[in-house]
Amino acid sequence: MSLQPSEIDRDEVKRLASEFEGAPLTEVLAWLWEKFGERAAIGTSFQGAGLVMIDHALNAGLRFPVFTLDTNLLFPETYELKARLEKRWGITIEGLQPEQTPEQQAAEYGAELWKKGPDVCCTLRKVVPLQKKLSTLAVWITGLRRQQSDTREGAQILGLYHFDVLRDLYILKANPMATWKREAVWDYIKANGLPYNALHDRGYRSIGCWPCTRATDAGENERAGRWTGFDKAECGIHTFLGDSI
Template sequence: MTVNIEQLQSELVSKNPRFILKKALSLYDNIAVSFSGAEDVILIDMALSIRKDIQVFTLDTGRLHPETYRFIEKVRKHYQIDIELLTPNWEVLDGFVKRKGLFSFYEDGHQECCGIRKVEPLKRKLTQLDAWITGQRRDQSAETRQDIPEVQVDNAFSRPDHELVKFNPLLNWKSAQVWDYIEANQVPYNELHNKGYISIGCEPCTRPVLPNQHERAGRWWWEESTQKECGLHVSAIK
């Protein structure tokens, strides 16, 4: 099935998340929700009310907080769903760690480590899908996420012979709306949020956010603010 993405974007622009999800799930059978944070559990919660057979995957980098692993299990049990854990290629990771150690990102940036632990496993998964659903929001980053649409061709992960489509249903929500939904619907969330963490990644690269700091200030805090992306949403990086 060929979908006119420009026409679809015109139909979805400024629509609410449930409308976008319903459209995405009706158009694509081979579609999955990418799960890691609070926004993504909202997508799971909404999607299950539309269709029970949704695919859900998450990245297990091997460097997550213990609280995050407990969170993944909490979501699995709460919704009684399978969550596919995507892991790095162990040979590539082993060579990288032997060559550069466990904390090289503090010296030469996070991109190489994220490429091995996150981007490559994600790419492997996305080659098996026709579309995927993310929890990206515009207000998460003024530098990198302001121009993303409700739906787009994911040029970063499409293959020459196969177009991959990416849906961003929570695009226009603010953080307050996310937490209002979580509270109102008793959605599980990562216990690290109770300790000052907002945007949560790997343990060595994430720290709590101070009052009045932007929610992604705790990610890769030793680098420039314009670099607050790991490569999963390549099209968002200017």
């Protein structure tokens, strides 16, 4: 299902990324649907941009499969939001599970692995489950935005993602929200009455697992509340093997 390097015309991907730079969101999504159908799937952690993107897709009749990385360590508010969105949109959002429960992980690696080895914890609970999912797809669609942080400012609307070095497997990665500003995302959410994570109203601007997320202060970037105390800004799913965001 996934792409081999020889199947990819890298120049064509670059050309399309440039062409899509100023295109409306629905136009990019429609191109992905027409070309790949259900082999393109949206991955979301229920941040605002992902919600806007899924809403645009469904309103245009583009029924991409939707999945989330359920680390089993998400906030109760996040699980509540997932249920509300499924009801509103009439879809099922697949929760990708790690191989181990938090208890099994603690038994093997020690309690609270996120405090001493967050990279290992993220690999076990996010990167590996995502890799398995991507091996069934041709395109991974994300809600990533350039404005979110320094690590994301180079995000392209379409690019390649080398997700499995052992099998040399690639996938197309689409970031159709890359150029969107936070204000435009929230204007859309409010104007359309989309449900959103209740934690946003309590100062949380980027929301991940409860042990590694805090509210942010004015002046901090949107993802500053993730992995406080560590030199870590990404869980690894967007930077695996050093690929571009």
